Amino acid sequence: MPRPKILKRSVAANPAIKSEIPVKKSTPEKTGKRKITEKENSAARNLTEKLEDEMEHMAFEDESVTMAQSAIENYFMQGKSANERMNTAKARRGRRAGNLEEDEEDDDSVSKMITEFTKCDLPSLRDYISDKDSSKFEKQLENLEEKEFPKWMIYLASGFNILLHGVGSKRQILTKFEEELSQYTYMRVDARKDGLNMKALLNAINENMNLNCPVKRSQTTISWARAIKRKMHGQQLILMIDNIEAPDWRNDQEALCELLENRESVKLIATVDHINSTFIWNSRQVASLFFVHVTVNTFEIPLQELMTGDSRLLGLDSRSNQSVHTMSSLDAFWKSLASNSQKLFRLFFQMYFDTKKPVKFWDLFNAAKDDFIASTDSALRTQLVEFKDHRVLKWTRGDDGNDQLSGIVELKLVTEFLESKNMPLDEKRDE
Known part of the structure; x- marks a missing residue:
């Protein structure tokens, strides 16, 4: 038997009938939740x-900083990355700390290479300048x-x-002017010579003028010049200085001014060559x-000034291993x-070329x-200073703190020169 259908009551079916079912209103909790959600x-x-x-x-700032840093690194790191620079810096520090001889060998090789490309025949140059018409x-x-x-x-x-200045050498002018000063007390100084500075001048003035004013311990050059100036009261001296702008004199100009402050006693006539002297x-x-x-424009070639300089073009660089001497210069x-001193010259080069190493001072003594x-070390030092001034040897200090001497004249040149003087270099060795 079939089940009966149950029909549901529909409000929409009969619109005339109002629905008595109350409409549910939203509770305050729900309303509050919706407002909070909108605010959030x-x-x-x-x-x-x-x-x-x-x-x-921030992205723009990071990009700007990155670009700036990359530009700075590229400038200071010479196009290399930081790691590459760190590696090269470590290697460089290690080389400097561990092996300084390699750097010295590199410098010597560079100097040798330069001198090989810039050799100059000094005797021919000297003869050419000497034969120049000087009428x-x-x-x-x-x-x-x-x-x-x-x-x-x-x-x-x-x-x-x-103060004499102008184009060309003015050395002969001072030499000629010496004839005018023959009746006066004067002193000629070549400021370009090695080891000749203001202290050497003050020492020469003290000894030749019999001032009895030696330098005191811990006394500065200025105070010593001031003391000599007081001692020279009543005496007169004319100083003639060639090339007063020489490097060894640039830092002692205050002492020179102190000495020349007494215008009645000390007078000066000097020459300069540099345009900014x-x-x-x-x-x-x-x-x-x-x-x-x-x-005074003489337009004369400054031969003496060139020979006393450190020109690599002429092979006169004291740092290079090439000889700066010739047979004629050694003969002079x-x-x-x-x-x-002649015997000492032969003895030193004999010891130096035997060992091919720097000669210790006390071994030479x-x-x-x-x-x-030489009977005393002071006498030997005096002789060696003359050798150093004429660029025959160089004076250094060894690792043990003792003085050592190295020759800067070639073996072939020394051998030929001593043979010409009937003092062969290997004579004592054969005996």
């Missing part, structure tokens, strides 16, 4: 927008002697000092020197030596004492 959504949207702006700004210069010297030298004497007598004096020193600037040096060349 708005806050979240604001926060999201703010974060996006900040992220864009015009001789006429100029005669003109200076007749017209200018009397004026210079008046300048010096009036308390002024004279007056920069070695400040305004106060220039005011105290009372210079009369005299322009040999004639200025005493007999004991013992050998010289056995050969009756």
